Amino acid sequence: EVKLQQSGDELVRPGASVKISCKASGYTFTNYAMYWVKQSPGQGLEWIGTIIPLIDTTSYNQKFKGKATLTADKSSNTAYMELSRLTSEDSAVYYCARHSYGDYWGQGVMVTVSS
């Protein structure tokens, strides 16, 4: 069974960074890219970027360049997204999804930026 298990919800201070994880199981991690999506409160979905774990290649939505950094650890089948210089605009739920038409999604991580 394919599963994407994301890390827990985060409460972070403005200006700080946060790194969230997405552990894949049930398939060969390096056979698929992974993408990340932002859902702001009560809003729709925004594509952040994609990482290809096999070759450690990333592509980013221009809007999130400098904000999000995607990495992957092949030894642990885990993808990561670090968000930096957080503001209230970054408060949202963040999802990882397998890049085969988004056929499997993580459960989401709620990031709350507040002092």
Place this chain on the structure above:
Amino acid sequence: DVVMTQTPVSLPVSLGGQASISCRSSQSLVHSNGNTYLHWYLQKPGQSPQLLIYRVSNRFSGVPDRFSGSGSGTDFTLKISRVEPEDLGDYYCLQSTHFPNTFGAGTKLELK
């Protein structure tokens, strides 16, 4: 970026009835390889989005045949027949032909 215009924003339906959601793109979604990368998702309250239809008209594994997708070029439709309670939620289209991928703003399917 490709703009995905999804209508209606809200769609009241009766159980057992039919629903139709439109998604129009600001440019053709036909890729240079001939495929069209337009997909549909349902997000139930409090849950992650789930894939319903990929590449315009292909139902994902386990998706009932009450769901069907159609369209070409810039104009696409998701139809749901015999609406059941578990079909209620927010529906999104996504194009992944052009970089960056872009989603429609969503359609809320709710009971009339």
